Amino acid sequence: MKYAALTGISPSVIAELKGGKARTLELCSAHNIITLTEAAPGECIFMTSVNEEDLAPGDPGIMVDLLVLSISMKRVEVVNPLFIEERERMSARIKVQFRGTTIARDVEGRKWGDPTKVEVIRSACYRAG
Template identity: 45%
Template sequence: MKMTALTGIAGGVISELKQGKPRTIELQSTNNVVSVAALEPGPDTHLFLTSVDLEDLSAGDVGIIVRVLSVNINMKRVIDYIHPVYYEERERLSARVQVSYCGNSMAKSVEIGSICRPVVVEAVKAAHYHAI
């Protein structure tokens, strides 16, 4: 199944999501913010999350599939004080996405386009069988 990928997600966040509780992730990486900006939350909207960096993402990398519950894109104002007289003010675009865990997965193929396009992967959901 083809889906948008979020890369460079901390391993601790992924393991916490695997416990089954919905979590909100704040994204500041440009490629991740662009990837979630066009998403519409719903029962059929899924993401592939991996701890692998965008530059290193390739077929065979493992991650998890999550369901998108909500998306919020906003601007944050950041002020840096360098000296009592001089300060720098800038804005930073960030995204908050609430997700819930669906299952383990592996990337079958990866499509990385230009900087303003989301990363798309063909993901295969892992199936585990136990013989008794």
């Protein structure tokens, strides 16, 4: 089965998620936001600290349950004495909870605009909780 893959996640965030408590993250990377457009709460997601372009079979990661997903556009105004500049920034806020560790078996979605998906090696040991 293929799972959405969030890449380039800080190792400290992954370590904190392994503690078992649900955490809310804000993601601004375009490739992660694109991947989340095809995800829905209740699904499992693969997360890794490996960058998207370096992700390959055998790379380690964690599986998390996606509890909440919100993708939004934020407007920011920068005021200078001569002009007002308006910028937009898209971000995704997700609430996830650790399910277990795993390894990527197959990776797809290498073209720009395609969601990153991985097939994972199923764990023989599960976390109770």
